[in-house]
Amino acid sequence: DAMVIQNPRYQVTQFGKPVTLSCSQTLNHNVMYWYQQKSSQAPKLLFHYYDKDFNNEADTPDNFQSRRPNTSFCFLDIRSPGLGDAAMYLCATSSKRGRVYQETQYFGPGTRLLVL
């Protein structure tokens, strides 16, 4: 089945130690998103890629970076995690044809990050 895969499902890191979360998709979608979700809150968009075109949200801290080496994979790098970065990180995909984004976004299962 076509899907969005996130690894690992749970990640523990130390305060200030860089961490990378990964996302892959078999949907062949050209748009990939990273969201941060804290407990009992809605997902908050960090950034998205349209193909290799990176689109950062204005309020995303510089501590968060992303890489997309190819269509299928996208990475979230947290350069110096703080206690406040503990959250669920969700990857999502959608497609864009020309100037039109297909609105439906499909989410992965998420990676829960714990910062010690």
Place this chain on the structure above:
Amino acid sequence: GQQLNQSPQSMFIQEGEDVSMNCTSSSIFNTWLWYKQDPGEGPVLLIALYKAGELTSNGRLTAQFGITRKDSFLNISASIPSDVGIYFCAGQTSGSRLTFGEGTQLTVNP
């Protein structure tokens, strides 16, 4: 920016009861989406609505895109214990960004 008001914030119901939740906005959306999120999992798309006035069903779930394009509701009929979770509405205009509601936490008592 755009905001969605989702209500109720939480619901406690008995198995077999029907459920209704809704989202309203001061802004117009071109698409309304309804997601369900189980604890520790990502949101799963339940229903997508693309036209004002559209009424769409998915099993026991029914959702409607409001005629003003500023609201949407989701109904669940004959609830069962596995309906437990958080339900999010999301609206989108022409760009890529989804605007999420704050979620409705549903608890179903057997």
